[in-house]
Amino acid sequence: xxxxxxxxRLPPAAVPPAPPIGDTRTGSIQAIVKKPASGxxxxxxxTAIGAAxxxxxxxxxxxxxxxxxxxxxxxxxxxxxxxxxGSLISSGELFHHLGISVWRALIGFVVGGSVGLLLGLLSGLxxxxxxxxxxxxxxxxxxxxxxxxxxxxxxxGFGEQSKIVIIALGAFFPLxxxxxxxxxxxxxxxxxxxxxxxxGRAKLLFRxxxxxxxxxxxxxxxxxxxxxxxxxxVAELIGxxxxxxxxxxxxxxxxxxxxxxxxxxxxxxxxxxxxxxVRLLERKLLHWRxxxxx
Amino acid sequence: MSVPVLEIERLxxxxxxxxxVVTALSGIDLKVxxxxxxxxxxxxxxxxxxxxxxxxxLDLAYExxxxxxxxxxxxxxxxxxxxxxxxxxxxxxxxxxNIAADLSLRNPEVRKKVDSLIELVKLQGFEKAYPRELxxxxxxxxxxxxxxxxxxxxxxxxxxxxxLDAFTRAHMQEVLLDIWQHNRTTMIFVTHDIDEAIxxxxxxxxxxxxxxxxxxxxPVTLPYPRKKxxxxxxxxxxxxLDEFERLEETEYVDRAGL
Numbered sequence: 001x002x003x004x005x006x007x008x009r010l011p012p013a014a015v016p017p018a019p020p021i022g023d024t025r026t027g028s029i030q031a032i033v034k035k036p037a038s039g040x041x042x043x044x045x046x047t048a049i050g051a052a053x054x055x056x057x058x059x060x061x062x063x064x065x066x067x068x069x070x071x072x073x074x075x076x077x078x079x080x081x082x083x084x085x086g087s088l089i090s091s092g093e094l095f096h097h098l099g100i101s102v103w104r105a106l107i108g109f110v111v112g113g114s115v116g117l118l119l120g121l122l123s124g125l126x127x128x129x130x131x132x133x134x135x136x137x138x139x140x141x142x143x144x145x146x147x148x149x150x151x152x153x154x155x156x157g158f159g160e161q162s163k164i165v166i167i168a169l170g171a172f173f174p175l176x177x178x179x180x181x182x183x184x185x186x187x188x189x190x191x192x193x194x195x196x197x198x199x200g201r202a203k204l205l206f207r208x209x210x211x212x213x214x215x216x217x218x219x220x221x222x223x224x225x226x227x228x229x230x231x232x233x234v235a236e237l238i239g240x241x242x243x244x245x246x247x248x249x250x251x252x253x254x255x256x257x258x259x260x261x262x263x264x265x266x267x268x269x270x271x272x273x274x275x276x277x278v279r280l281l282e283r284k285l286l287h288w289r290x291x292x293x294x
Numbered sequence: 295m296s297v298p299v300l301e302i303e304r305l306x307x308x309x310x311x312x313x314x315v316v317t318a319l320s321g322i323d324l325k326v327x328x329x330x331x332x333x334x335x336x337x338x339x340x341x342x343x344x345x346x347x348x349x350x351x352l353d354l355a356y357e358x359x360x361x362x363x364x365x366x367x368x369x370x371x372x373x374x375x376x377x378x379x380x381x382x383x384x385x386x387x388x389x390x391x392n393i394a395a396d397l398s399l400r401n402p403e404v405r406k407k408v409d410s411l412i413e414l415v416k417l418q419g420f421e422k423a424y425p426r427e428l429x430x431x432x433x434x435x436x437x438x439x440x441x442x443x444x445x446x447x448x449x450x451x452x453x454x455x456x457x458l459d460a461f462t463r464a465h466m467q468e469v470l471l472d473i474w475q476h477n478r479t480t481m482i483f484v485t486h487d488i489d490e491a492i493x494x495x496x497x498x499x500x501x502x503x504x505x506x507x508x509x510x511x512x513p514v515t516l517p518y519p520r521k522k523x524x525x526x527x528x529x530x531x532x533x534x535l536d537e538f539e540r541l542e543e544t545e546y547v548d549r550a551g552l
Contacts, residue, residue, distance in 0.1 A: 189382050196350065196376040197444070203396040211386045288386045288424045 076258040081265075084258035093247070098266060101232055101243040104160070108167025109228040116172040116224065117217070120179025125209070130180075137176060145169040145227075146234050153238060163235035170231035174223035182216020183209060215286055222278045229271050297364070298325040299447055299480050300349065305358035307344060307506075317505035318344050322358070324499065324508065326448070329478040333495035335485055335534070341506025342484045346450050349482065350376045363447055375441030375449040375479075379456050381433035383425040383440075390421040393439045404443075411439040414473055431462040435469060442473070448480040455490070467493055471518060488534050492527060493520050500537050510537050 058078050064070050065077030072080070088094040119137070123130040149166050156162035186209055194208050210217075236245020244263050251259030305322035308315050318341045326332055334342045347353040349360060351370040360367045362374065370376075383392045390399060390408055397404045412418060415435040425433055434454055441449055451470075455463040467490060474481055485491050491498050495514050502509040512534055516526055 189378070189380070190384065192352070192378070193382045193384075195352065195370045196374075197395055197440070198370060198372050199396050207396050208384070211384070214386075286386075288426070 073255065073257055076261065081258045081261045084256070084262050085265075088247075088259070088262055094262070094266070097242055097244050097247050098270070101236065101245065102270065104163050104235070104243065105167055105228045105232045108164045108231060109171045109225055111164065112168030112171030112228070113175045113221065113224045115168070116175030116220070117179055120176040120217075120220070121183065123176075124180045124183025124213070125205075134180070137173075141173050141177070145173070145231065149234055149238060158239045163232070163240070166235040167228050167231040170227035171224040174227060175217070175220040178216050178220030178223065179213065182213035182220075185216065186212040215282075215289065218278065218282050218285065221281075222275065225274050225278060226271065229267070229274065233267060297328075299328040299330075299363055300324070300326040300482075301359070301361040301364075302349070303359045303361075305345075305348065305356060305360060307341070307348065307353075307356040319348075319356075320505035320507045322506075322508060326480060326482065328480055331474055331481045331483070331494055331496045332499060333483045333485055333491040333497075334499045334501060335488065335491040336501030336506070336509070337503055337538075338486065339506075340501040340503040342501050343452055344506070345501075346376075346452050346482065346484050349448070350374050350450050352376075372444035373447045375444065375446030377434070377437055377441060377449065377451040377454045379453045381425070381430070381437040383433055383436055385425050388422045388424055389417060389428070389436050392425065392436050393443055395440055395443075397443070407443055408439075411443055414442075414476060415439045415469065429462070430458050431466050434458070434466065438470070438473065442477065442479065446479065448482060451481065451483045453484055453486065456485070456487075463487075463490070468519070470494065475518070488531060489522055492516075492530050492534065493522060498534060500534065512537070 061070075061075070062078045065072070065075065065080075070077070076084075085094075119133060123133050123137075145166070148169070152162050152165050152169075156165055190208055190212065194204055199207060232243070233245050236243040237249055240246040240249070244266050248260050248263035251257065251263065302322055302324040305319055306317070307319040308317045322345065324332075334345065336342050344353065348356055349362075349367065351367045351374060354367075354369065367374070384395070387395075390412065393408050393411060394404055399405050399408060412421060415438060417432060417435055417439070420428065420432065425436070428436065438449075438454075455466045458466060470481075470483075471494060473479070481494075483491075483494055492514055498512040498514060500509040500512065501507065512530070514530060516530070520527060
């Protein structure tokens, strides 16, 4: 044991220069020095700090509405919105529409995301595939995917298909681009190690390329999910008989502005939940990586 | 005398640049016996890393013959362990998984060997640590264990302790000798540190540059463990330094001739 201790006791200057990727030991030392308050206490405090601004805005809004400073048609008071929330929940409408929306976004994400991941892997791993695929895809990428939504409607009609295609188009590109870039950024020095250790093709893919590219792929997943959600809103606003987007549209047609707000808030909450889920996934899968935490 | 494990004959290596052909290695002949500890030393640009890469099978564009256990080297493989200057560990794997690399720790045979190697490189207690939590010396010990797990016929080390501070380097030299005396793995160790070369080697191969070729081979018969402060060590040091100085003189003469 004395050996490790002797080595660990060396001054920070003894740390060798130019460590390989992933070596952020200075970061870990900092983390040890200023360990944040752990457990529930810190979660409560962090949440309180994060919630302060929205709570203040809502309070001001309510106060202004009660004084009659806002037009209820444009800015219904927070308590009116809360009432609309309550009645939409109790009638079961909210969860019915939310369920449909989440289902559509999920299918669209899975379809578009998996194709993006697959083609990203292909272009990333093979130069030939890159030359064939990448120029066309990069050209298509510059077209905002919502601009082709009318075309998609023309081709697939107003049914479920067109909605899923619009969502899938949005989900495709972030995963494609980020997977491709992540693979190309894998440290060449580690490929030398794989050569020396005589990794086979499968081992090279599953033991080196994929784990090394995982941070980039997960970033792609996060961006894809966000774009799926945006695609969903557009798809449901254009023409739909169900879903949260339909709820918003209905609110517009019946001048029930509070229902529009309910829909917007639902989109925000679910979007945030999905993002938090991917962050959790990142923390679980990438715990070996330690980066600056502020 | 036993059959050499490594046999290099009439090895020539040149690089094609846009303007000229640069000869990196010329007429290298070297036989390494099984269990021998060879250090290769020379000024920068003498081709010592190139030589090591050729033996490892990482560079196949050469003339001449390089045989490991009587078989021509055809490419990289686990019979030729290679230690780079940096540890090059997989940052997403723990120490024990880094050592296992493409092998599964669920295999009891692998598990057993990994455990005994962790003991050999003195990393008990760090099995589950990630590379970012290790010091430079510890990380390099993981890299050595990773190579040794595959029972290489020869372990090739390319300035493995060059990036470490002086204290850690001295300690790592002792660890490596421990490993060698325990496993008797044939070692070829490239360095530019004369003390390191003498401290470790059975034989020191001195290379000279332009073109890279063997200047001389100095056998070291001092018993292990060696002490750097002894007169015998220091006289050997002077002998090696003398080779280098003569090397510089011949260089001057060469240039004068031009």
